[in-house]
Amino acid sequence: MIHLHTKRVRYITIFASIVCLFWLFCLGWAVQDYYSAASPIEIKQKEPEKAVDTGKFSLVALGDSLTRGTGDESGKGYVGLVTDDLKERFGKKISVHNLGVSGAVSSELKNQMKQKEIKRQLGEADAIMLTIGGNDLFQGGQTLIDIETAGIEDIQEKYLQNLKDVFTTIRSVNNQATVYMIGLYNPFIELEDNETTSSIVREWNFQTEDLASSFSDIVFVPTYDIFQLSVNDYLYTDKFHPNKEGYKLIAKRISPLIKWEEEKK
Amino acid sequence: MNKLIQNEMLKLLARKRLLIITAIVAILVAMFTYAQYKETQSQRERLGTMEWQSLLQQQIIDSQNRLGSSRISDEWRQQLQVSIKQSQYYLDNNINPSEPGAPTFVRMFIENSSDLFIPLLIMIIASDLVSSEHSLGSIKLLLTRPVQRWKILLSKYVVLLLSTSLIVLVTAALAYVISGAVFGYHGWTAPVITGFTVEGSNLNTSGVKLMDQWEFLLMEMGLVWFVAVVVGTLSFMLSVLIRSTAAGMGVMLAALISGMILSNMVSSWASAKYFFMVNLKLTSYLSGAAPPIEGMTLFSSVSVLFVWLVAALVVSFTVFSRQDVY
Structure with missing residues (x-):
């Protein structure tokens, strides 16, 4: 088998664990946010840009x-x-x-x-x-x-x-x-x-x-x-x-x- | 336990599977980026304009024309109607649903790959975690060690979870880096509308929320990760049950593809919503597309997937601890 440094393996494992927890957090956030009551945010009605003659x-x-x-x-x-x-x-x-x-x-x-x-x-x-x-x-x-x-x-x-x-x-x-x-x-x-x-x-x-x-x-x-x-x-x-x-x-x-x-x- | 996990991780890294997956993703993302680039160009060419409002308006008109065709199925018609209303809502509020930039590309890519592409990548790792030990014969060496069997299996499963997390991360990161070179790296704070609810062909906009694209993207990633974990766990179970890796992969692949097909035609078969395959497109709840079967919600889909996950784990561990190894 190829020799990989045990240290590198350990770092990768630790990094992957952190990523794993992070995704778990995102999943929780998504579900929580989806079901949290929609605080009716007024979407700012941006006025569409005035018609500009583009020369076309x-x-x-x-x-x-x-x-x-x-x-x-x-x-x-x-x-x-x-x-x-x-x-x-x-x-x-x-x-x-x-x-x-x-x-x-x-x-x-x-x-x-x-x-x-x-x-x-x-x-x-x-x-x-x-x-x-x-x-x-x-x-x-x-x-x-x-x-x-x-x-x-x-x-x-x-x-x-x-x-x-x-x-x-x-x-x-x-x-x-x-x-x-x-x-x-x-x-x-x-x-x-x-x-x-x-x-x-x-x-x-x-x-x-x-x-x-x-x-x-x-x-x-x-x-x-x-x-x-x-x-x-x-x-x-x-x-x-x-x-x-x-x-x-x-x-x-x-x-x-x-x-x-x-x-x- | 820690040692076991390290050992499994070592095996995985030594086989360079993660590198192969990274390469696959990189090639495909480059291809999609190019395709997307070409498409935007040809659109501009055709309409002679680059304003997103005009492009979106044209999309709405095109969909309306498709609605007029008598050949389309009722499900498709409903989905079209919903997407027209949604586009119209974006247009009315002057918000660009696809702000040009790498984050938008990542969002599209993740949404479209969540129910087949990413699960397939996970399968590359998951489906031979156990069965390859059988085919290589190394299972005997592994099991003769003075460790309980469930611990061995658990260490493999943990490695599966870890590598799934890495794959999801790598996919998103590569999509960002590669597409950014063409579309630019900006657009994290572009507004995204979420919270649409779909009832039949109606789109309810009473509960809409506005959020930044990065928030939306992270939520989607969380959902995609969960789907990947569920599919990974199921392939893992098959890898325990079926000793031939090819057969295990084949079964899983058939299930995934049947899910894609079923999603397009099951709307009248309500009990099909208990299949895991039709529940894989979790991201569409966030973006507000019509679910394949009426009455499906984010919560119901996540629950169904969770039940399948637990069942697969129970089966895997029971079978593996009792299995005869020869």
Whole structure:
């Protein structure tokens, strides 16, 4: 056997014993602290740092699965494509906040807008893109099954009210950035009843655009026409979300509209 | 008794097991540090920002999107909901849950390694403490000495406790030293929120406490050490019962891995909470993650583990004192 100094062995043993006792103490402390009554400590509400213009172009995208990019196998969606294009055009890094949540309806977006951090990001934004309403209107196809009973008008009224709140919030934290409100298309245009569904979507878009025009610098970006003629070429296999080509066309609509006007700040 | 312990310690040191474990930990920590570094970089690249608020917000959004998927299980959904609420709480109070720096890395590393990695390291030592004496034949020399058998076993167990303590210390120290080289050595006093209670998919924040990261870290280490001791004791028992070291290790490994799997799917099988394997993630009580089975608490988990510990000791000592040695 290798000869180890007995002294060294003893030192190691003593050291290990101390460590052992120390861990035992920590264990006791953990259990004790966990069960000790929480003396309600007021967490100091540090005010978030004021929005500073970092000199970077900041893009914020809000909304539902379209903002998320569902259906694009490359995962980019229109947000990613617009970002790529802007990077190329501005020749600089830009910061992107994609806050889209799949399946979001307008009321959920309204609630999301109440969050402090979201407001902060919106405040810093130089451009804001928004898709919402598709889930309100189509409810996963449910609306189409019984067009009569779905009460489109009610839904639309609530949606417009929520959207108005969203726009108001955006303008309250940021009155500089242009907002790009992306309109709806009719994914069911090749199914039966397409006349009814199309007219509903058109009316929906009209109301949205009308509302948008009552705020400053909110641009309504139509997508209805893109999908009007050859809807199946641009829809993903779920026949609801756009595919890669569809997103490319949407992105081509928005991207040229976004300008970087630094002097504006 | 003291001499016996010294003797066992000498054997352990001579076999250089502790050095091997240190080397394993060092290599893995270096790997994780690099992985973590790369991930932060790619995140910054993607979002074009370094602010933690934006990163955390993005994490929340990502989790919300995962919630929308219809393919996820109910348990996973609940855990996601809890973690979203927790992140939101951090965000609302403007506290960074992962302040960059070595202490945070140590905390993450310890939390993630508490139920498998550290127990595995302990097994390297524990599982052949007794059985190797059988396979080497040295057990006869040991037992022919005029010392009672239980004392011999006790000396081995004490050495196991001591080396467990050392391993936990070495793991934390290495994680600190190595990751600090990349992330910096600061962050001991960063605030950490603890005291969340989880009820189903709800997160109760009424009892939250704010503490410094070093306090939180030491508490977690205490819990991790306890888990390591329990797993060590169980492997020790198997080492007494099964003469083949490989078989003993295999059994223990199977138990640990089944615990990992079970934790993800037992939520409807309430009595599974009496298995030691599903109780190993003690640190999640401190950080406020949902327990694998509803109704499990820190106290119940520690008690369950303690009962297993005592039972394993009783079995080990009874069997070892009566065993025929040939």
